[in-house]
Amino acid sequence: xxxxxxxxxxxxxxxxxxxxxxxxxxxxxxxxxxxxxxxxxxxxxxxxxxxxxxxxxxxxxxxxxxxxxxxxxxxxxxxxxxxxxxxxxxxxxxxxxxxxxxxxxxxxxxxxxxxxxxxxxxxxxxxxxxxxxxxxxxxxxxxxxxxxxxxxxxxxxxxxxxxxxxxxxxxxxxxxxxxxxxxxxxxxxxxxxxxxxxxxxxxxxxxxxxxxxxxxxxxxxxxxxxxxxxxxxxxxxxxxxxxxxxxxxxxxxxxxxxxxxxxxxxxxxxxxxxxxxxxxxxxxxxxxxxxxxxxxxxxxxxxxxxxxxxxxxxxxxxxxxxxxxxxxxxxxxxxxxxxxxxxxxxxxxxxxxxxxxxxxxxxxxxxxxxxxxxxxxxxxxxxxxxxxxxxxxxxxxxxxxxxxxxxxxxxxxxxxxxxxxxxxxxxxxxxxxxxxxx
Ligand code: ADP
Ligand code: ASP
Ligand code: MG
Numbered sequence: 390x391x392x393x394x395x396x397x398x399x400x401x402x403x404x405x406x407x408x409x410x411x412x413x414x415x416x417x418x419x420x421x422x423x424x425x426x427x428x429x430x431x432x433x434x435x436x437x438x439x440x441x442x443x444x445x446x447x448x449x450x451x452x453x454x455x456x457x458x459x460x461x462x463x464x465x466x467x468x469x470x471x472x473x474x475x476x477x478x479x480x481x482x483x484x485x486x487x488x489x490x491x492x493x494x495x496x497x498x499x500x501x502x503x504x505x506x507x508x509x510x511x512x513x514x515x516x517x518x519x520x521x522x523x524x525x526x527x528x529x530x531x532x533x534x535x536x537x538x539x540x541x542x543x544x545x546x547x548x549x550x551x552x553x554x555x556x557x558x559x560x561x562x563x564x565x566x567x568x569x570x571x572x573x574x575x576x577x578x579x580x581x582x583x584x585x586x587x588x589x590x591x592x593x594x595x596x597x598x599x600x601x602x603x604x605x606x607x608x609x610x611x612x613x614x615x616x617x618x619x620x621x622x623x624x625x626x627x628x629x630x631x632x633x634x635x636x637x638x639x640x641x642x643x644x645x646x647x648x649x650x651x652x653x654x655x656x657x658x659x660x661x662x663x664x665x666x667x668x669x670x671x672x673x674x675x676x677x678x679x680x681x682x683x684x685x686x687x688x689x690x691x692x693x694x695x696x697x698x699x700x701x702x703x704x705x706x707x708x709x710x711x712x713x714x715x716x717x718x719x720x721x722x723x724x725x726x727x728x729x730x731x732x733x734x735x736x737x738x739x740x741x742x743x744x745x746x747x748x749x750x751x752x753x754x755x756x757x758x759x760x761x762x763x764x765x766x767x768x769x770x771x772x773x774x775x776x777x778x779x780x781x782x783x784x785x786x787x788x789x790x791x792x793x794x795x796x797x798x799x800x801x802x803x804x805x806x807x808x809x810x811x812x813x814x815x816x817x818x819x820x821x822x823x824x825x826x827x
Contacts, residue, residue, distance in 0.1 A: 392419045392599045394568060394590035397426035398607040399664035400510050403464035406517060412605070412667055413563060414523055419555075419593055421568045422514060423586040424506025425461070428454070429569075432506055435486065436499040444490035451490075455483040458509065465513065471520040478512045501578045504531075507567035507586070515565045526561035528554050534571035534589060536579060542571070542588075544651070548596040555597070566593070587645035591659065595651035602652055602659045604644065609663040610672030611636065611643055613685040614820045618813050621825050625672055625684050631801045632684055632768045633659070633674040639766035639804070640689040649674065683769035683778060686819045692724065692762040693740055694792060694806055695747065698732035699754030708753065709733060715749045725764060725804050727793045734793050736764060736806060759792060761809045767819065772800045779803055785822035789815045 395409050400422055413420050424432075431454050438446035462475045482505050489498050511527060518525040533550035537543040555564065568586025573579040581588045587604055594602035611633065612622040628636070630653035637644035643661060652659045652674070662671040697712055712733055716723055719742035723735045732754060737743075743758070750756045767782050779796050782803050793806035807815050821827035 390418055390597060390599055391416070391601045391603060392421060392590050392594040392597070393603045393605060394421040394586055395423065395664060396586065396604075396606045397423045397428070399423075399605050400514065401426035403461045405664070406461075406465055406514055409605075409664065410514065410518055410521060410523075412664070414518075414521075417562060417564075419528070419564045419566060419597070419599075420514075421566055421586060421590045421593060422507065422510050423568050424510050428506035428509070429503060429583070432486075432503050436494070436502050439489055439494040439498070439502075442494075447490050448487070451483060451486055455479065458483075461513070465517055466520055468520060471516055475513055475516050478516065479509060482509050482512075497577060500580060503580055504567075504570040504578050507570050511565050511567050518563065518565070523562055524560065525563040525565050526558045528558070528564045528566040530567040530570050530589065531572055531578065534581075534592065536571055536573050536581075538574045540573065540579075542581070542592050542651075543574075544592070544595065547592055551593065551596045582645075584642070584645045587648035588651075591648045591651040591657075594657050594659075595655045598655065599657050602657055603662055604648075604659065605662045605664045606643060607663065607665060608643065609666055609669040610661040611641060611674075611685060613824050614816055615641070615686075615688060617642075619816045619820050621820060623824070624669075626670060627677065627679055628672060628674045628684060628768075629678050629801065630659075630674060630676060631799065635766055635768050635799070635802045636685055636687045638689075639687040639764055639802075641685070641687040678770060680770050681775065683767060683771070683781070683823050685768050686816060686823070687766050687768070688812055688816060689724070689738065689764045689766070690809065690812075691740075692736050692738050692764050692806065693743060694725075694734055694736045694759045694762050695750070696732055696734040696757040696759075697750050697754045698757070711753055712750065715746055715753075718749070719746055721746060725793055725795045725806060727795055736762065736793070762792065762806055763809050763812045763815075765805045765807060765812075765815055765819070767803045767805075767823070768801055770800070771796070771803055773797060781823060782819070785819045786815060789818065 400406050435447045435450050458479045466472045515525050515527045535543050535546045568589040569580050571579050610624040613625050614622045616622045634649040638646045659674040663669050721737050721739050725736040727734045747756050789811050791805050795804040
């Protein structure tokens, strides 16, 4: 069985929902849906007002959003019976959201509010499919998607519960479920972070040993650079799991950073496809390696670099351990590392404990911090015995100041650290040089 995930834009209007319904009918499959586009942002805004104890501000957005949904209902369903059913569904969710304007609002309530977007979109789609005569069934994510005490998905629990839910509904033509939402180890409603529906799809794919996981979005696959800021990008037709994971982690928004791992561990191919252009080939992510090719570039913003220079030096046993332990003590992951005879530079994207970390590091050397940096990640077959590949990357960056370069950590990437203000021209230069023969 295949798992198909449709993102917010793909289900962003009544017409889009109808288009998706056409795409998913046929063979039995699991369909994972995001909230309609803009909904989760509105729910975040509502929560923000409620944190600030401004119920009027929250109610204004709730009313606007509810009205929008009533409009979608009129357009989506053709019979009075289903319009009525859908209106009741929407009314019940918005009435529930309104209950939070009257009481204490904490992180727990926020998670419940944020979950409503996916609950509404899947409910609407299921009703629409039923109206069209399709025997679809809603499989509630809150009944099987779960994280453990470390806030990591619990694959054993997910598999056990999901397999049972599917078996209980084995006569269904189609299974519809929510992306993004889950329960935590204590059974409370939680989520897999913004953009996490991709992760839901790959966790589901892994749990059922899917034949393929398809991520349907608003673009024809992974492009070789960020199409939002670079001109002349084009789709990459094939990626290795590791290449896709690097690109997702280093900022290619089309994929949630953690989404590749479950698919890779279970060797399930992931296909990125375009809902607006369903016949386009998209991108296939699998175990296959295309030799001798630089594939794509991505960039991760809001990076801070920290240099620790020690007169007494790196080779002194334990220096690196002490440096790394300092970050570990504050639960701050390190992204990039470069070393020299007299020091080490690392990057982090979580600045929460920056001050304490810097303070502690001063025990081991002179500390310099550079803020507002960007990691540019170039991905492809970058095995060290391929001659000239890293040279082409460095050549492309000849007019851009580069703070750090990391090469050799894997066979798949070269990372460069630059200033945020140089990001656009650096990405464009890499595209022109590596892909567009300029
Ligand atoms: P969805 O709502 O379907 O999950 P997202 O907005 O999360 O969709 O991801 C799709 C968007 O990712 C595209 O519209 C595109 O602007 C952006 N994007 C960023 N980098 C890339 C890339 N390298 N290739 C394709 N799309 C990218
Ligand atoms: N609806 C959630 C979000 O907007 C999850 C997702 O779309 O993947 O972040
Ligand atoms: Mg997304």
